[in-house]
Amino acid sequence: MSEMLTRAGGRRTGGRSRVYLRGPGPADEREFITLMQASATFHRPWASAPSDHERFVAYLEDAKRDNFVALLVCRREDDAILGFFNISQIVRRLFQSAYLGYAIGRPYAGQGYMAEAIEQVLEVAFLELRLHRLEANIQPGNEPSLALARRAGFQREGFSPRYLKIGGRWRDHERWAILAEDWLTARGLR
Secondary structure (H helix, E strand, C coil), rough: HHHHHCCCCCCCCCCCEEEEECCCCCHHHHHHHHHHHHHHHHHCCCCCCCCCCHHHHHHHHCCCCCEEEEEEECCCCCEEEEEEEEEEEEECCCCCCCEEEEEECCCHHCCCCCCCCHHHHHHHHHHHHHCCCEEEEEECCCCCHHHHHHHCCEEEEEEEEEEECCCCEEEEEEEEEEEEHHHHCCCCCC
């Protein structure tokens, strides 16, 4: 993983974007946990985010692994943490694929921040990490997440019953994916 993604100062891409991405660090714990705790009912049953000291420390440890990239979504005007994206289970060699997970804090939802951020995330995935495919598994009733994936160019590939355990229950998910070639072509980069 590039040093640009891991250092606390972060990566400020997307010149006109209201947000930038950066890796998490120990100094983010209080702000991140406070936001995730305040957003717990908003995220339920769609996502599970680190919301206490132990889970945040584990998140930072995950971010050190070669197959996991943690990206905080921060607002340019005040550097506030708004949410996060995780690129996880990165498999290299002939696969060059990973999974995408994300959540935004309740106070910032519905304001277009994640739509701006996902473009930067895809840039990281396809240009920096050189992935071929990125997959997002989304529960059928999670309309905001489905809309975000659609707008970003993800295509629905299928349905996975009882795919992932969230909030103590196995939940159905739709499988959405985007390929590097499609993303590059849509942006006139290929």
